[in-house]
Every structure is written in structure tokens, then in C-alpha cells.
Amino acid sequence: MGRLSFLDKNVPEHIAIPIVVYQGYLLFTQNLTHPMASVAPHSQCLIETLPYDVLRGIFIHYVSAFLPPRNDNRAAKNAPITLSHVCSSWRNVTETTPILWRHLSYTFILLDEGAESGVHRFVILKRDLDFIRWWKEKQGAIHPFITARVSIPRQSTVSRDEFADHGAFEFILDYLMSAQYLDISSVFWDQIGDRKCPNLHTLLLCGKVHPLDITFVKTQAAISVSPSPQRRLYLSNGVFAQDSVIPSQPLSSLTHIVLEKVEIPLTIFYDLYQATPGLQWAYFDISPTERRHRNETKLTLTQLNTLIIISTCRAEYFFHNLHLPALETLSISSAVYDTWQEVTAILQIQWITRATPNLTTLALGERFVSLDTENEIFYLLAVPQFTDVQPIWINAPRLSHIQLDTPFFRSETTEPTSDKRIVRFFGRLARPLRNKWLGLDNSDCPIRTVTVVSPELEKVQDIALSVFREQDIRFDLEFSKISVAEEAWHAFNAWGSSF
Incomplete structure (x- = not known):
């Protein structure tokens, strides 16, 4: 008999405890925005009763994980300073511990003096320059973690006298290059x-970057001297031109890559695979500008362990002639079939698993697992007429976990999902889970856990218990708030913010 469980994982486990501590601190101070206004000069601040390690943990967690919105310049600039002045005890801790100032989230106000000539020449506000110098002094020789944004005002809104000279901007750039x-x-x-970035292990570039192949050249030059065993690149909202050329020198130093909302031809995507032989972790949220091109060159990525693909392109085009012997976690949210060809979808998934013989976790996203809004059954799983299908694990004998993420629980309507509809959904889900494609009733089946992603976890758990209590299932059925792709995204962001 299998186990039925509910996973309430909103945040990565490794930051769950600091959040509790941080929320407890909020209960103490009552006023985090202006703490000095609520603490009398000679009064006993409850913060002072906390151990040093707790104070340090709260500060690190606030600065790294609870940064103000990127467009809130004043809050982003003042939050760490304000927090450090909660009380004398807190101030002593923060002033004498440089590592606490390792993180910086900031929006620079820049003036482009060369905009009219087409030759960009940026200058920075004096007050922003003063703040960076102050921060650098507190941070000491520790290589910082920096988040910086640009806000370029019209010259009529800010006096030129408020800006420093151009040499000051060079100081800012040099400081950025010291970051890891x-x-x-x-x-x-x-x-x-x-410029080189000798300490850089993670680079996140936001904003329109075109063409992206030039960015790759710069990235390789900037991080090639870094001693870090992990090199991570994130690009968002960019476009690879059809004639883009990935550098002939392999980006062998890259271990993690994220392309988010990036337009890219499939030919360039294959070149990217070839240029990153050391890739261990990849997250691709892409829109191929050509959707029916297959890779004709056999390629093996020996170290790739985790692969997340979100795309409107058929998944088979991402795996043609690709061998991933080390891949353990695969999440696909893409169009693998045209209209409602369920059989074609299943055959494609089996074909994909041939490239991933050591796969242990397969997550099928909401674009992959379709739902019939009228009959409320999984198209992908409900193929009773196709009796000759082989179980998915035939090509992946180590596959132990399947995750299903459907649009059923991700409706954008403001109306809550009715209990009656949820009951009907679960009742119909129980039958497809016995489909031959999953092969869960087979005694040789290695799959031990099936997870259904449900953001409305609290609402569905009682209903699910009542529906599945009488079901004789051999596997563990879980309902989780977040998907494998979302969990991987949390992990990528949290890694960059850890100490």
C-alpha cells in the first residue's frame, strides 16, 4: 500500500529557520522601516537579548533574501544601514563583522553624457558614489555579492552639479569587477x-542584450581567470540573432546556465550545447525562432545532472542526437505534440528517455501534460486504445519519481476551484495512474513516488484523502505546492545568496 502525503514547500529548506527568526524579530521591533524612532536611547531593546549568532543570521538573511524591490532606490540604499542601527548591540555586531556587508542591492542613478553623440559616457550621482565608498569600507577585502540597476534620468530632472566626474564611474566599474x-x-x-573579473563565479545579466554571442565572448574573457569551481551565467530577455556565432573557444568553465525568456534559433542552441562541455545544471526558458530543426551532430554532455526546459517547441528537438549519461533530474514543460496526439506524445517521451539512461526524476510541466477541460482527465495518461505501449521506465530503469504539473490547479481565474470539481478531477486521476504507459502496477516498476503539483494544497488535501483512501496503490502519491522546475529555480537563486 502506498503512502499519501502533502509537501508544503514554499521556500528552500535551508532558509526556513532564518525566516522564522526574522519574523520573530519583526514581532519584537514592530517597526523595521524606522527602528531608531521606536527605540529610546537608553531603553532596553529586546534585540540585545538575542545571541550574537542569531543577530548575525537575521542580518545576513534580511540583506541577502529580503532585499527591497529593485526599483525602490531609497529603500534599497538605506535598508542595510537602517537595519544596522536598530540598537547599539546590533550596530556593534554589524560594524565589526565585514562579512555581513557582503551583499549589496542598489539602483544607481546614471547620466549618459554621450547619448546625443552615440558614444556612451556615464557619470554617477555624488550621493550614490559616497554610499558605494561607505559600503566598500564596511565590506573590507571580502569579495562582494552585488545587485545593481541603472536609472538614467532626463538631464532636465537632475542638475549636473549633483553628479561626480567620469573618473568616479570608473571607480564603480572597478568595484563591480571585484565581485564574486x-x-x-x-x-x-x-x-x-x-576588464577581468578574477573572483566572479555567478553573472546575471538583465535587460535587452543583442546580439548575445558578443555577451558570451565577454563572459568567457571575464571569468576565465576565476579560481571558483563553479561558474554560473544567467541571461534574461535577450535575443540571439539568426546569424549569431557562439565563440569557437568552448565555454568550458561554465557549470550552470539559465536562459530566461530568450529568443534563440535551435541551431544556435545546439552550438551552445557544444560550447559548454562542463555544464552540470541548465535551465532553459526559451522561444526558438525556428521550431523544426534537428541536431545532426552526435553530442554527449557527460556532467549534466539537472535539465529544466520550458518552451513552446516540441521537446524532441532538444534531444535529437544528444546523450546525457549523468542526467538525473529532467523537467519538461513544452509542446511535444500537435493538437491532441496523445500516442505521439508518449512515444516521444520514451524516445527522450533513451538519451537519459540514469534518469531518476521526470517532471512533466503544464504545457506537457494537457487537461481536457470537459472530461477532466489527463490526455497524456488516458490512452486506453493504445495497448502496445511500453512503460516509460523501460529506457530509464532508475526512474523513481514522476511529477505531473497540470493547468487544472494553475487557473488564472479569480474564482476558486470548486470542491465538486476537485473531487471529480481526483476520481478521474486515479484511473490514468494505472495506465500501461506509467506501468505502476508492474512488479518490476522502479517508480516509487508520483507527485501532483497543487498550489492550492490546503484545499485539496482533505479531498484527496477521501478520494484515495480506498485506492489500493503501490506507490507513494504526493501533492506538492511547487514543481521541480520551481524548486531548481529557488536553489539557483539561493546558492548565489549564501555565505
Whole structure:
């Protein structure tokens, strides 16, 4: 008999405890925005009763995980300073512990003096320059984690007298190049020239970057001297031109890559695979500009362990002639079939698993597992007429976990899902789970857990218990708030913010 469980995982487990501590701190101070206004000079602040390690943990967690919105310049600039002045005890801790100032989230106000001539020449506000110098002093020789944004005002709104000279901006760029973690606007990256980033292990570029092949050349030059065993690149909202050329020098130093909302031809996507032989972790949220091109060159990525694909392109095009012997976690949310060809979808999944012989977790996203809104059954699983189908695990004998993420629980309507509809859904789900495609009733089946993603976890758990209590299932059936793809995304972001 299998086990029925509910996973309430909103946040990564490794930051769950600091959040509790942080929320407890909020209960103490009552006023985090202006703490000095609520603490009398000689009064006993409850914060002072907390151990040093707890104070340090709260500060680190606040600065790294609870940064203000990127467009809130004043809050982003003042939050760590304000927090450090809650009380004398807190101030002593933060002032004497440089590692606490390792993180910086900031929106620079820049003026482009060369905009009219087409030759960009940025200058920075004096007050912003003063803040960066102050931060650098507190941070000491520790290589920082920096998140920086650009806000370029019209010259009529800010007096030129409020800006520093151009040499001051060079100081800012040099400081950025000392970082080991950079989350910056592409306008900054365009200004670094031939500078090296000897400590950089993670680069996140946001904003329109075109063409992206030039970005790859700069990235390889910037991080090639880094001693870090992990090199991570994140690109968002970019476009690879049809004639883009991935650098002939392999990006062998890259271990993690994220392409989010990136337009890319499939030919360039295959070149990217070839240029990153050391890739261990990949997250592709892409829109192929050509959707029916197959890779004709056999390629093996020996170290790729986790692969997340979100796309409107058929999944088979991502795996043609590709061998991933080390891949353990695969999440696909893409169109693998045209109209409602369920059989074609299943055959394609079996074909994909031939490239991943050591796969242990397969997550099928909401674009992959379709739902009939009228009959409320899984199209992908409900193929009773196709009796000759082989179980999915035939090609992946180590497959132990299947996750299903359907649009049923991700409706954008403001109306809550009715209990009656949920009951009907679960009743119909029980039958497809016995489909030959999954082969869960087979005694040789290695699959031990099936997870259904349900953001409305609290609402469905009682209903699910009543529906499945009488079901004789041999596997563990879980209902989780977040998907494998979402969990991987949390892990990527949290890694960059850890100490």
C-alpha cells in the first residue's frame, strides 16, 4: 500500500529557520522601516537579548533574501544601514563583522553624457558614489555579492552639479569587477571593456542584450581567470540573432546556465550545447525562432545532472542526437505534440528517455501534460486504445519519481476551484495512474513516488484523502505546492545568496 502525503514547500529548506527568526524579530521591533524612532536611547531593546549568532543570521538573511524591490532606490540604499542601527548591540555586531556587508542591492542613478553623440559616457550621482565608498569600507577585502540597476534620468530632472566626474564611474566599474556574484543590467556589462573579473563565479545579466554571442565572448574573457569551481551565467530577455556565432573557444568553465525568456534559433542552441562541455545544471526558458530543426551532430554532455526546459517547441528537438549519461533530474514543460496526439506524445517521451539512461526524476510541466477541460482527465495518461505501449521506465530503469504539473490547479481565474470539481478531477486521476504507459502496477516498476503539483494544497488535501483512501496503490502519491522546475529555480537563486 502506498503512502499519501502533502509537501508544503514554499521556500528552500535551508532558509526556513532564518525566516522564522526574522519574523520573530519583526514581532519584537514592530517597526523595521524606522527602528531608531521606536527605540529610546537608553531603553532596553529586546534585540540585545538575542545571541550574537542569531543577530548575525537575521542580518545576513534580511540583506541577502529580503532585499527591497529593485526599483525602490531609497529603500534599497538605506535598508542595510537602517537595519544596522536598530540598537547599539546590533550596530556593534554589524560594524565589526565585514562579512555581513557582503551583499549589496542598489539602483544607481546614471547620466549618459554621450547619448546625443552615440558614444556612451556615464557619470554617477555624488550621493550614490559616497554610499558605494561607505559600503566598500564596511565590506573590507571580502569579495562582494552585488545587485545593481541603472536609472538614467532626463538631464532636465537632475542638475549636473549633483553628479561626480567620469573618473568616479570608473571607480564603480572597478568595484563591480571585484565581485564574486554580479546581478547587473546589461548597460553595465557593456561598459566593462576588457576588464577581468578574477573572483566572479555567478553573472546575471538583465535587460535587452543583442546580439548575445558578443555577451558570451565577454563572459568567457571575464571569468576565465576565476579560481571558483563553479561558474554560473544567467541571461534574461535577450535575443540571439539568426546569424549569431557562439565563440569557437568552448565555454568550458561554465557549470550552470539559465536562459530566461530568450529568443534563440535551435541551431544556435545546439552550438551552445557544444560550447559548454562542463555544464552540470541548465535551465532553459526559451522561444526558438525556428521550431523544426534537428541536431545532426552526435553530442554527449557527460556532467549534466539537472535539465529544466520550458518552451513552446516540441521537446524532441532538444534531444535529437544528444546523450546525457549523468542526467538525473529532467523537467519538461513544452509542446511535444500537435493538437491532441496523445500516442505521439508518449512515444516521444520514451524516445527522450533513451538519451537519459540514469534518469531518476521526470517532471512533466503544464504545457506537457494537457487537461481536457470537459472530461477532466489527463490526455497524456488516458490512452486506453493504445495497448502496445511500453512503460516509460523501460529506457530509464532508475526512474523513481514522476511529477505531473497540470493547468487544472494553475487557473488564472479569480474564482476558486470548486470542491465538486476537485473531487471529480481526483476520481478521474486515479484511473490514468494505472495506465500501461506509467506501468505502476508492474512488479518490476522502479517508480516509487508520483507527485501532483497543487498550489492550492490546503484545499485539496482533505479531498484527496477521501478520494484515495480506498485506492489500493503501490506507490507513494504526493501533492506538492511547487514543481521541480520551481524548486531548481529557488536553489539557483539561493546558492548565489549564501555565505
